Amino acid sequence: MHIFKDKNAAFLPYICCGDPSADFTVKLAKTLVNAGADAIELGIPFSDPIADGKTIQSASLRALENGIIPPKALEVLDRIRKEGVKIPIIIMTYYNIILANGGTKFLKNAKIAGANAVIVPDVPLEESDSLEEMCRNNELGLVRMVSISSDEKRLKAISKKADCFVYVVAELGTTGARENVNDNAIALVKRAKSLFYVPVVIGFGISKPEHVTTFIKAGADGIIVGSAIIDIYSKYISGEKTKTINEKSALEEMEKFAKAMKNACMR
Amino acid sequence: MKSYFGKYGGMFVPETLVPALQELEAAYSKYSIGKEFQDEFANYLTNYAGRETPLYYAKSLSDKCSGAKIYLKREDLLHTGAHKINNALGQALLAKKMGKKRLIAETGAGQHGVATATVAALFGMECIIYMGETDVQRQAPNVYRMKLLGATVNVVSSGSKTLKDAINEALRDYAANFQNTHYLIGSALGPHPYPTMVRDFQKIIGVEARKQILEAERQLPDMLVACVGGGSNSIGLFHPFLQDNIEMVGVEAGGNGKLHAARLCGDGKPGVLHGMMSYLLQDKYGQIKDTYSISAGLDYPAVGPEHSALKEKRMVKYTAVQDEDALKAFHLLSSSEGIIPALESAHAVAYAIEAAKHLGKGKIILVNLSGRGDKDIEHVQRLESNNIIKVK
Numbered sequence: 001m002h003i004f005k006d007k008n009a010a011f012l013p014y015i016c017c018g019d020p021s022a023d024f025t026v027k028l029a030k031t032l033v034n035a036g037a038d039a040i041e042l043g044i045p046f047s048d049p050i051a052d053g054k055t056i057q058s059a060s061l062r063a064l065e066n067g068i069i070p071p072k073a074l075e076v077l078d079r080i081r082k083e084g085v086k087i088p089i090i091i092m093t094y095y096n097i098i099l100a101n102g103g104t105k106f107l108k109n110a111k112i113a114g115a116n117a118v119i120v121p122d123v124p125l126e127e128s129d130s131l132e133e134m135c136r137n138n139e140l141g142l143v144r145m146v147s148i149s150s151d152e153k154r155l156k157a158i159s160k161k162a163d164c165f166v167y168v169v170a171e172l173g174t175t176g177a178r179e180n181v182n183d184n185a186i187a188l189v190k191r192a193k194s195l196f197y198v199p200v201v202i203g204f205g206i207s208k209p210e211h212v213t214t215f216i217k218a219g220a221d222g223i224i225v226g227s228a229i230i231d232i233y234s235k236y237i238s239g240e241k242t243k244t245i246n247e248k249s250a251l252e253e254m255e256k257f258a259k260a261m262k263n264a265c266m267r
Numbered sequence: 268m269k270s271y272f273g274k275y276g277g278m279f280v281p282e283t284l285v286p287a288l289q290e291l292e293a294a295y296s297k298y299s300i301g302k303e304f305q306d307e308f309a310n311y312l313t314n315y316a317g318r319e320t321p322l323y324y325a326k327s328l329s330d331k332c333s334g335a336k337i338y339l340k341r342e343d344l345l346h347t348g349a350h351k352i353n354n355a356l357g358q359a360l361l362a363k364k365m366g367k368k369r370l371i372a373e374t375g376a377g378q379h380g381v382a383t384a385t386v387a388a389l390f391g392m393e394c395i396i397y398m399g400e401t402d403v404q405r406q407a408p409n410v411y412r413m414k415l416l417g418a419t420v421n422v423v424s425s426g427s428k429t430l431k432d433a434i435n436e437a438l439r440d441y442a443a444n445f446q447n448t449h450y451l452i453g454s455a456l457g458p459h460p461y462p463t464m465v466r467d468f469q470k471i472i473g474v475e476a477r478k479q480i481l482e483a484e485r486q487l488p489d490m491l492v493a494c495v496g497g498g499s500n501s502i503g504l505f506h507p508f509l510q511d512n513i514e515m516v517g518v519e520a521g522g523n524g525k526l527h528a529a530r531l532c533g534d535g536k537p538g539v540l541h542g543m544m545s546y547l548l549q550d551k552y553g554q555i556k557d558t559y560s561i562s563a564g565l566d567y568p569a570v571g572p573e574h575s576a577l578k579e580k581r582m583v584k585y586t587a588v589q590d591e592d593a594l595k596a597f598h599l600l601s602s603s604e605g606i607i608p609a610l611e612s613a614h615a616v617a618y619a620i621e622a623a624k625h626l627g628k629g630k631i632i633l634v635n636l637s638g639r640g641d642k643d644i645e646h647v648q649r650l651e652s653n654n655i656i657k658v659k
Contacts, residue, residue, distance in 0.1 A: 023318060047426065047554040050438045051281045054546070057425060069552045095539045100553025122279045122539065133346060147283035154286065172283055234531025 013093030018068025035258030053176030117141030178205035212264035270459035275572035349638030358467035362449035373480025375430035377562035379453030384418035454497025469503025498571035520560030521587035530586035560612035576633030609638030
């Protein structure tokens with residue numbers, strides 16, 4: 001991906017499509033782009049997100065309650081493109097969503113709507129042949145993940161399949177903002193840098209500019225921030241059944257945060 | 268070790284868990300075939316859990332049906348009250364060999380939670396049980412039993428607040444803590460190697476039943492019946508009979524007719540949930556549906572992958588029994604035989620009662636009575652006294 005070409009690290013925010021509304025997602029994407037995002041990870045919500053912690057679980061639930069079915073999520077993606085967002089957009093969803101919505105046909109529609117790649121956390125290397133073929137047929141990248149628990153042999157096997165960039169999972173367990181960076185994650189970034197030809201991007205738990213600085217010092221080419229973003233705007237969501245959001249305040253605070261994170265990416 | 272049953276099964280988990288599951292598979296392959304492990308397991312099954320369980324000819328119930336003879340495989344007589352202890356002992360022994368200090372488990376009806384809490388107490392391990400909020404309410408006695416046994420019960424309030432969500436939470440815990448933790452999955456489901464391993468630990472049900480019916484009747488039964496939640500008691504009974512060309516019936520929860528948990532005989536479709544490819548109850552966009560059954564142990568939107576394969580090979584017939592019929596069977600078995608079945612098992616009994624009438628005299632039906640009904644008494648009493656469900 002071209003976003004890794006300059007000397008600065010890339011900032012890849014994750015947003016949950018449809019939380020709490022499609023309109024807000026489009027505005028959020030634009031705000032993040034204006035604040036310097038280099039790519040966007042667009043989550044298509046699934047009812048049972050086992051790789052996600054409380055924050056993204058709640059966001060997914062709000063989006064589902066708001067009626068964001070997968071075809072609608074692709075419409076939102078299309079709208080984001082029509083609003084002039086040019087940076088890469090990577091779809092993050094679970095395998096059952098892709099399978100149930102037509103498999104390769106769904107990915108074709110995702111490509112048409114403007115997606116560049118997909119991340120599917122519940123499809124590890126051993127189960128990925130079919131998904132890989134579907135992605136290849138639709139000229140979509142398939143981002144692979146590595147974990148603190150992956151040994152050298154697995155890292156090498158995954159590196160052979162690496163596409164776009166490798167997603168280094170910084171924490172065992174689930175997504176969710178953490179207070180501190182753990183040493184194993186720093187070590188993994190260094191190992192991945194030596195084993196992978198593609199850029200190394202780290203995610204899970206990152207919530208502060210200090211975290212970004214630490215990982216960039218370790219050699220990371222990019223950082224993914226998800227739960228921390230949701231934690232910020234969800235403070236402005238209110239309402240029991242129908243959710244409303246104070247967009248102005250949410251987006252203002254978001255812009256400040258995103259700028260700080262992007263700033264920490266500068267070398 | 269094969270990770271698929273036909274098209275079903277696999278290991279659909281985040282990368283973090285793959286090494287943990289590979290370690291488990293390696294340990295299972297290494298220990299389970301060894302004589303030392305098998306002897307130790309057999310010893311606990313006999314002297315702690317109370318195997319072998321009787322195969323009982325339910326004459327009075329059979330007479331009431333005036334048809335086939337109904338035999339009950341009395342897993343309800345096991346320590347902790349259900350077949351779940353077989354698997355819990357097997358996995359806990361394995362976890363001990365692997366050096367794990369902490370056991371986590373999900374539970375629906377609470378039987379598996381109790382079984383896990385029991386083996387954790389037995390082997391001196393820390394124990395955390397994940398249980399959906401709805402299930403905590405309808406299976407209150409089991410919650411207290413788990414606490415009494417030293418386990419911590421974590422109430423899961425996400426999603427449908429039942430077994431499905433308890434599994435999600437347990438998988439998340441496992442991913443974070445697998446270095447010192449074993450996830451003791453309670454049914455023949457989840458990512459490889461669980462479906463194979465749990466089935467192997469439960470196969471003893473069918474092995475004993477086959478031997479016992481041959482001793483009692485000098486012939487194999489004409490039909491096997493078991494309820495199917497995740498599918499461990501049924502696969503445990505069916506598996507040793509798979510080469511025998513016997514009619515096998517898996518009974519799913521028909522719920523109240525409108526809401527149910529009939530995945531294999533209902534409108535389930537193959538998909539990926541909880542680490543496996545299998546039949547799931549899902550909407551047309553792949554979101555997992557809420558299920559409903561009077562029995563917490565059958566209230567689950569997916570099913571073990573081997574059942575999905577057996578359905579497609581047409582080796583097992585899958586059908587559903589509704590709440591009301593299960594309750595009738597609950598009453599009938601209690602009053603005619605003095606055996607109070609678990610509501611889960613009552614679904615199998617209900618099917619067997621009808622089948623006995625149709626099959627007629629001279630035929631033999633073998634039902635897995637997978638658990639006892641003590642845990643359900645308060646719940647049933649509440650439903651009946653509030654006229655929520657009336658048994659005619």
